[in-house]
Structures are given as structure tokens and as C-alpha cells.
Amino acid sequence: MLNDRFLRACRREAVDCTPVWLMRQAGRYMSEYRAVRERYGFLQMVKTPEVATEVTLQPINAYDVDAAIIFADILPPLEGLGITLTYEKGEGPVIHNPVRTANDVAALREVDPRETVAYTIEAVRLTKQALADRVPLIGFSGAPFTLASYTIEGGGSREYRRTKALMYSEPEVWRELMGKLTSLVSSYLIAQVEAGADAVQIFDSWAGALSPGDFAEYVLPYVQQAIADFRAATGPTAPPVIYFGTDMSGMYSLLHQTGADVLGADWRIYLDNAWEQIGPDIGVQGNLDPNVLFAPWPEVQRRAADILDRAGGRPGHIFNLGHGIMTETPVENVRQLVEFVHEYSATIKANG
Amino acid sequence: MLNDRFLRACRREAVDCTPVWLMRQAGRYMSEYRAVRERYGFLQMVKTPEVATEVTLQPINAYDVDAAIIFADILPPLEGLGITLTYEKGEGPVIHNPVRTANDVAALREVDPRETVAYTIEAVRLTKQALADRVPLIGFSGAPFTLASYTIEGGGSREYRRTKALMYSEPEVWRELMGKLTSLVSSYLIAQVEAGADAVQIFDSWAGALSPGDFAEYVLPYVQQAIADFRAATGPTAPPVIYFGTDMSGMYSLLHQTGADVLGADWRIYLDNAWEQIGPDIGVQGNLDPNVLFAPWPEVQRRAADILDRAGGRPGHIFNLGHGIMTETPVENVRQLVEFVHEYSATIKANG
Numbered sequence: 001m002l003n004d005r006f007l008r009a010c011r012r013e014a015v016d017c018t019p020v021w022l023m024r025q026a027g028r029y030m031s032e033y034r035a036v037r038e039r040y041g042f043l044q045m046v047k048t049p050e051v052a053t054e055v056t057l058q059p060i061n062a063y064d065v066d067a068a069i070i071f072a073d074i075l076p077p078l079e080g081l082g083i084t085l086t087y088e089k090g091e092g093p094v095i096h097n098p099v100r101t102a103n104d105v106a107a108l109r110e111v112d113p114r115e116t117v118a119y120t121i122e123a124v125r126l127t128k129q130a131l132a133d134r135v136p137l138i139g140f141s142g143a144p145f146t147l148a149s150y151t152i153e154g155g156g157s158r159e160y161r162r163t164k165a166l167m168y169s170e171p172e173v174w175r176e177l178m179g180k181l182t183s184l185v186s187s188y189l190i191a192q193v194e195a196g197a198d199a200v201q202i203f204d205s206w207a208g209a210l211s212p213g214d215f216a217e218y219v220l221p222y223v224q225q226a227i228a229d230f231r232a233a234t235g236p237t238a239p240p241v242i243y244f245g246t247d248m249s250g251m252y253s254l255l256h257q258t259g260a261d262v263l264g265a266d267w268r269i270y271l272d273n274a275w276e277q278i279g280p281d282i283g284v285q286g287n288l289d290p291n292v293l294f295a296p297w298p299e300v301q302r303r304a305a306d307i308l309d310r311a312g313g314r315p316g317h318i319f320n321l322g323h324g325i326m327t328e329t330p331v332e333n334v335r336q337l338v339e340f341v342h343e344y345s346a347t348i349k350a351n352g
Numbered sequence: 353m354l355n356d357r358f359l360r361a362c363r364r365e366a367v368d369c370t371p372v373w374l375m376r377q378a379g380r381y382m383s384e385y386r387a388v389r390e391r392y393g394f395l396q397m398v399k400t401p402e403v404a405t406e407v408t409l410q411p412i413n414a415y416d417v418d419a420a421i422i423f424a425d426i427l428p429p430l431e432g433l434g435i436t437l438t439y440e441k442g443e444g445p446v447i448h449n450p451v452r453t454a455n456d457v458a459a460l461r462e463v464d465p466r467e468t469v470a471y472t473i474e475a476v477r478l479t480k481q482a483l484a485d486r487v488p489l490i491g492f493s494g495a496p497f498t499l500a501s502y503t504i505e506g507g508g509s510r511e512y513r514r515t516k517a518l519m520y521s522e523p524e525v526w527r528e529l530m531g532k533l534t535s536l537v538s539s540y541l542i543a544q545v546e547a548g549a550d551a552v553q554i555f556d557s558w559a560g561a562l563s564p565g566d567f568a569e570y571v572l573p574y575v576q577q578a579i580a581d582f583r584a585a586t587g588p589t590a591p592p593v594i595y596f597g598t599d600m601s602g603m604y605s606l607l608h609q610t611g612a613d614v615l616g617a618d619w620r621i622y623l624d625n626a627w628e629q630i631g632p633d634i635g636v637q638g639n640l641d642p643n644v645l646f647a648p649w650p651e652v653q654r655r656a657a658d659i660l661d662r663a664g665g666r667p668g669h670i671f672n673l674g675h676g677i678m679t680e681t682p683v684e685n686v687r688q689l690v691e692f693v694h695e696y697s698a699t700i701k702a703n704g
Contacts, residue, residue, distance in 0.1 A: 168644065208599075210620075248620075250621025267563040268560060268562075268603070270564050273564075289516070291513060294520065326511065
């Protein structure tokens, strides 16, 4: 690997400067992306390996980021299980046959993601070739809870009322659903590693809707299982696992138990406070508010510097946003941010 | 006061059992409320003191809650400043002339809430009479940030992009707007106390959208100012102030500086962890996930008991939900919850 900063940081090894990539870095804020998007629907982009590869590479060519992340989405892997999914303009994803009963869960098919998500597996393979070891490639999956909540609600949600009602009222059905989704998550991540992914991230974007007690009881065991199964299959040199959620500032101390190598933090907590709770033997990824990239550059710089100061040159920090980069983000701020993270963190490390 | 448990707990004095009330306890989940709502629009209810009084008393008559909270809404006090507000069916509040420029802010009128929110002040007076000291009456206001975010976005928001953009890009305009809203908050709370409110709550429902650094710099000083002005005006026996926000698990240690007597916690953190960060000299209100009330009663009970166990009989705990009670919540669970909090906490206190 020509640039292995990201992988070294995942293993908490010394690095010359802090690696940086941005969640959803291949996205609408880039004119190169919008040009492709004009010709294809979103799902069509995800399902056409050559297009997914092209889009994955766009931020690598535009900025000095230290990792690529495969262009894909967390929901299409559910289709193989029997879920009907569309993306409605302005509304986001819609699941037309939400899963809400024991029968619905029983009807979900067991799948081999090598077949049912063959398009993303192929995109990983093509991207890995095209990258030619310039930077590592990150594969990813939704986490069991976040997949379950979409599957039950039928789309995005603000209150997660049906999800929690099922969890509280029919724990057996919940466990059955979570078990099936956990198998999907681990086998999908394994398939991406077989195709060349150098690390994987598990997105539990909505787990922060839960209380710590409910997270510990109904969600954490499945994250642990998915990561353990992944490690068992990928062996002693298992690629690093990043676990990411938002709104979880009150439960970072629980996240140590996930078994992840790196935990992603959103911006709702100071990075050093998060790290104290998570524990020193795990890396931390984050945690700039994506909204900050709309600010004048000196304000962006001030906040990025604060995060790097709080990381204080400790091994195991990967700079990222606290959530996906937003549409309409000014690209000039993105370019400057990536450069600044490298330069400023190198100074901290030189002085530390 | 016949039942002063709530006020004693606000002052961290000994109580026979833990006081309990529920945010938005006068609301749609009650058939008595829906019967009134059929005859009036929502704003009409807020603006008709006799109706607001009737609705405020409904949960007091139905359950053994230890405090009443005036039926009102955080946004109507903005109308006097020049904001045009409607509530659209299914959409929530819409502000038709959002405030986004220096000129918009300059045009906001200075108001005396005794005049511009006379209907709620009168409702406080009527309710206080009708309660005849059965339980204390809580007045409330939105917090400067939450009012600002509605005012700038023009309604609810998921990303608060315009609010943060203004804050980052035009800090002088931000300060001007927050200053005006801070005056509104303190004078409105003072007017409610003059009319008979025994305590006040400041709702900063959306402050958790911020990073701790941005909260400390752009929001906290105004909360401090509002509370300090309130105390200066209401004198040495100033009624207790509760400050409540959601998604703030990463910044409870900052909230000690608000000057509030009690901090409201949402359900995204264990109550004892929140209290450790907040500090022992401040009370804590919370923190059951409102979704839990849709669970079978034994599951509700188990989670309520866990919260009371974590409070451990310490003085200063007020039991509440972590956010407003949801529509369609089964009233039988509400009734049982209130009873259980009293009975179970009395046992803890007897054994402690």
C-alpha cells in the first residue's frame, strides 16, 4: 500500500500525520458525481459496478484523502431477503413491504451476498484494481439495528415507534429478525473483504435513538456477533472494523464491548471526552460537524484544529466528519480541510 | 401547597417519594384533550385562557402527577416580535417570514410579553386559582437557541443548516438575534411567575444539534443570561428553573454553568451517568423513553424501576419522560407509571 496511514491508524500504530477521509465523500456535493447522477438513477449507480467504481474514485482523484469507501448504500442488500425497495425523489428510501410480524420475519430469505449483492462485490473488485494500492478501500454494511429499523418502519423515522414497539412487545420476533440481519451483515462484510476491501465500517446510524439499557440488551449482542463472525472468517490478519453511530454520546462506554477496532463519533461530544469513555485501546474516528464545512474557511480551520488538539497526536485517531458530508458543501473547503488535517497533525506529532 | 414534593425536589430537599410529571402531559393521548381539540384549532386553544386552563387541569384530575404545566406552546410568544406563525396539519409549525439577515433581526420588535402573550399569562392566573394549591404550576418558555432555530429555518429542521450557517458566518447577526430572544425568554418567564407560576422550565429541545464547543460559545451565554435576569427579577425566593434539552449527553458537564436548579435529561444516557457529569448540587429530571409507554406494563415497570434505582433515593430527582409524551400513548400505562413511581421510590427511600 503506497499510503497506509489509514490502516496504521486503525491498528493504533504510529503515523506521520493523521489520516482523513469523509463519510459519503463520493456524493452530490461533487460536480463530477452530479454529472454521472444525471445519467443514472441512484440504485442504478449502485448496481452498475463500473459506475460505482468511477464514483468511488472521484474523491480520491480530487482530494488527498487517505482512504476510499466503496460507493454503495446500506439498504440494497435487504432486497435479496425479499424486501421491495425504491428511492423516492426528496423522500429517501421507501420499503414497500415492511416487516412487522413473526410471519414477515419468517418469510425473509437466507441469502449469500456474493450472489444477491454481486454488483457491489464486483464494484469492490474493480475499485481495488483501479486504486492500484494508492490508498486502502473501505467496504461497509448497515448494522443490524439500523437495517431492522428501516425494515420495520418502511423508511426513515423520527420516533422509531414501530421498531421499539416490536422490540418491547415481541422480543422473540425481534431476536429472530436481528439474527437474520446479523448473518447478512457479517457475510456481506466477509464477501467485500474477499473481493479486496482492506477495512470495513458498520453504520449504525440510528442506534442513538435507544436508551443505553435497550441498546445493551437488544442491539449490542448482535453487533458483537457480527464482528466476531467477521473476524472468525477473515482470520488472524482480519481487516480493521469501524463501528459508527450518531447520538450515542451517552453510551460510548458500552461501545468498547462491540469488539470494533475503531469507533466513529459524531460531533455532539468533545473528541477527548468520547475517547476517555471508549477506552485507550480502541481508535476513534471523527468528529467534525458536517455543517461546519459551510462556514468561512477560518471557522472550519479553527474547529478542525480543536479536534486535532483534543486527539493530541495519540495513535488511533482518524479524522472524519461526524456524519456524512452534506449536499452543496463547498468543495474548496473540503480540499483545504484535507490538506490542513495532514499539515497541522504533522506539526502536533513533530512537537509531541 | 398541599403537595409540594415537586418544589422540594427542585430544591434538593428530602421528599417522601419521588415527584413525577410528564412533559406534554396535557395532550392528544388523552380523550378529554381530543374532545376539546375537536372544537378548537391548536393556536385557538393556546390563546383562549379558559380552554388552556381546562386542558392544563385534565392530567391533574386524571393522574396523581405532582405538578401541572401550563398548556401553551413555545412559538406563539414570537408573534409579537413580528413573526407570522401557523400550524399546518401534519407538518407542525410554519413560520412564514423566517429571519435570516441583519435587517430581519433589526426589524424584530421589542415586546412586553404581559401584553403580547397576555392569553398565556391569563391562563397561568386562571389555572393557579383553579388548582387551589393542590400541586405547583410550571410555566415555560422555549430557550433562545431553539427559538432562534425555528425563526431562522422557518419550522422544524433535521440538519439546522441555515441556523448553523448564520451562526458561523455572521456571528454579529447571531448575537443580535440571540440577545433579543434572551430578553423575550426572561421577561416571559418573569411574567408567568408574576401571574402565579411556581417554577419554570426552559425548553432547549434542539440544542443537542450542536457540538459542545459551539454550544459553549454561541448558546450557553444566552441561557446563563436568561436565567440570571430571571433570578434578578424574581428575587431571593426565585422559583426553581429547569433547563431541558435532548441529544445533549455529550455536554452535560457544560450544563452546570447554565445556573439552572434542575437539568432535564433525555433517555439516551443512564440517569446516574448524566448526574455524575452534571454534578451533585443540581437536580435531575427524567428520563424514560416516551416510546416505552407503548410496551406491555411489566416492561414499562422494569425500565421505570431502573431509573429510580439509578437515582437511588438521592434528593433532587424528578421523574419524567426524556421528551414529550407521544400521541396514542395508552393512558392506562400512564396511570400505572405515576403510581409506580410514587410507590417504588417510597420503598427505596424507606430502605435507604
